[in-house]
Amino acid sequence: MIDPALPWLKLALCSALIAFAGPALVRNGDRIAQLTGLSRSWIGLILLATATSLPELFTGVSAVTIADAPNIAVGDALGSCVFNLLMLVLLDELSRRDPVYRRIDQGHILTAGFGVILIGTVGALILLRGSGLDASVRHVSVYTPFLVLLYLIAMRAAFDFQRRVTGTLPVHETDAGMTLRQAIGRYLLAASIVVAAGIWLPFVGVDIAEQMGWQTTFVGTLLIAATTSVPELVVSISALRMGAVDMAISNLLGSNLFDVLIIAIDDIAYTNGPLLSSVSTAHAVTAFTAVIMSGIFIVALLFKPESRIRGTISWISLSLLMAYLFSAYASFLLGH
Template identity: 65%
Template sequence: MENEAIMSLLLLPWLKFALCAVLIGLAGPVLARSGDTIARITGLSRSWVGLVLLATATSLPELFTGVSAAAAAAAPNIAVGDALGSCIFNLVLLVLLDVLSPDEPIYRRMEQGHILTAAFDVILIGFVGALLLIGRGDLDLRIFHISIYTPFLIILYFVAMRASFFYQRRNGAGSALGAGTSEPGLGAAIARYAAAAAVVGAAGSWLPFVGLEIAEVMGWRTSFVGTIFIAAATSLPELVVTVAALRLGAVDMAVGNLLGSNLFDILVIAIDDIAFTDGSLLASASSAHAGSAFAAVIMSGIFIVALLYRPGARFLGKVGWVSLFLLAIYLLSSYAIFLLGH
């Protein structure tokens, strides 16, 4: 009986985690389809759909999870780990895209306009990584409980969105999607979008508490749980939408979704800092998360090089060497956060 009680104690948090992951995984595609329908009806460009509309929709789990972790669970490591872990997870999804692109390396099928978004990813994620290391002690400057650096993250995000918009308009990237003959009305699309967002929000708000339970029963560090498990669960919409877009031949929409999600995840950190009332969020989180931030910066840099160089060689004819480097950095950073996190 005692062993059964112990097993139940260990399994219950994992069952809760699985339920959250399933709900997010089911709601994610609905969010994406509804967002795409809204884009078709309103005439937004395909690249803008990936960068802003889909990225925002698929990043809702990170938003709800981060705010819940910061405001209700008082778990800064879960909030920061989820956001930065999602950035790394989104970039490692490029490996999956490459594997699912058997004809030629995925990096030869992308627009070079993604370099601009990836460069902003480097700036924002690198800024967060630096703050995790030096934004403490005498440099932990705050207005009330909000870090003085948080407004800069918000401003940089909107600068990135504005620059991407004008770049696409100036270069004519991504023609407008034509309205489909069987598209539902705009009102119905918005209603489905809102319903799916509610499901994502409910599951995302529950995740940080489940993460803390897992960390407690397994004896794991909360920074590791946030970076690996919760980040993977909240990135399920990105995974589903990215694969679906690739199968439709919309490579640039898929890549725009991943890179735009990374930008939005940094905005989420700024919002989490506002919701976290016990001080500065980044100063309260483990500095080990800087390793995740710099891993994401390195991976973004590798992606930029791949877009400029467009390598053609593939390991065993299945996956490019660039993808193998991305995967190696993801695994090394995950192991480092497991060893060094709190």
């Protein structure tokens, strides 16, 4: 008889591997940027967010190609978007001097706005399932190129904005004697650990779902999404402690944009038809929750709340937390 604790031990091991390799990816990605002389602000948005989103990428691809678990792939990507926005609550709680939203540059509204567009589009496409409008060419949805185009437009807009605004990300010195070849080697080593854990995760998720009698939609949206978001969590907390609040926010919002690109990649890899037409409509709830949470964040950037409720939590963070809990409960009830 298989030990019922074994799947949970595997999940813990995956989390530990990602927690170890995620920060290493970021550190060496930053060294590569410095040694090549590329823009720190641009590399911060692209390389940092991409590095911390590698678990979602490889988890999604392996889920749709090897494990045949499309609900885990989509649940992981959209659940990670919601989980990334939930991290704002933790950052706010760790920022005891004043609400973290008062310390964030309003330029992040651009990235958050594109997040609303991209994630909202995914939610709408999920609702088109079986409507006759979910057309495809072979097994790939006709809307997948549109998602890729939207992502590229978002990156171009962010690049143009960052070029006009300086000082969004802090500059650090590289380690003495570090060469570009060494930085790339360490980056690839850390990436290989993330890839291995990412490929393993969907199988662990299926084992947990079968053992607990849970729906794969619920497992993908909560458990797997939380695990693959560990790098974002570690990096964001580290950035906050360094006083680089905007770096933490760029990482979270940039990861959300990349997660939508991952859904497009998963659709190409999934050969049983359009991916978003093959998953539970419960994922639309997760997508629109991420849209609502992004909207709350945009309001926070414009309003910049000064006080906390009974000195513990700001009303912005409380709203984000309530939206997340609603999404988790809805995913548990509606998923399959």
